[in-house]
Amino acid sequence: MLRAATAGFIGVAVASVFQCVAARSGCFDGVVAAIVSLSVLSLAARAWTRRQPVAFRFASGGLTTWNRAGTAQYAQIIGCAQWSDRLLALTLLSVDGCESCVLIAADAVERDVFRELSVRSRRGAHAVL
Structure with missing residues (x-):
């Protein structure tokens, strides 16, 4: 689409x-x-x-993303917003100090995975705040 x-x-x-x-x-x-x-x-x-992330893994207080080129990048979760059970928006701070936003749609992953993502993201964001 x-x-x-x-x-x-x-x-x-x-x-x-x-x-x-x-x-x-x-x-x-x-x-x-x-x-x-x-x-x-x-x-x-x-x-x-x-450059768009295609895979990710949660680490302690952050998120490691891989893009289609195969490059891995670690970023700290500094913000999280969830709209109902449809969309999760993460604000990430990379090692070089640049902020970026990652949007994860609920229908892009399984229901249990989306729930775990939202819980871990909120915990990571609250640890920074």
Whole structure:
């Protein structure tokens, strides 16, 4: 679903670039600008997708995440919010001091796993506060 939305955004952006450039500079320049914008947006979307966490493990007071490229990163849980039994939002502080947010949907994992994640996340967040 996310890939389809990203592809739709890229398609609309490329068509908009073509329309704007072609109206002012001609059709050839519009095609060139559209191809360049398609390339840049596609590469950026691919890089963003590879950076998204795909696996995680709880450690003492923190969370270790692995992305699609296979890179592991430890981060301390500094905040946690849970919306009903649907979504868990974790605020993480990495070793280099950058904050990031990880959203975990309840339907992405099993019910017992989601419950354990929410309990451990709240404990980790309260330990920091």
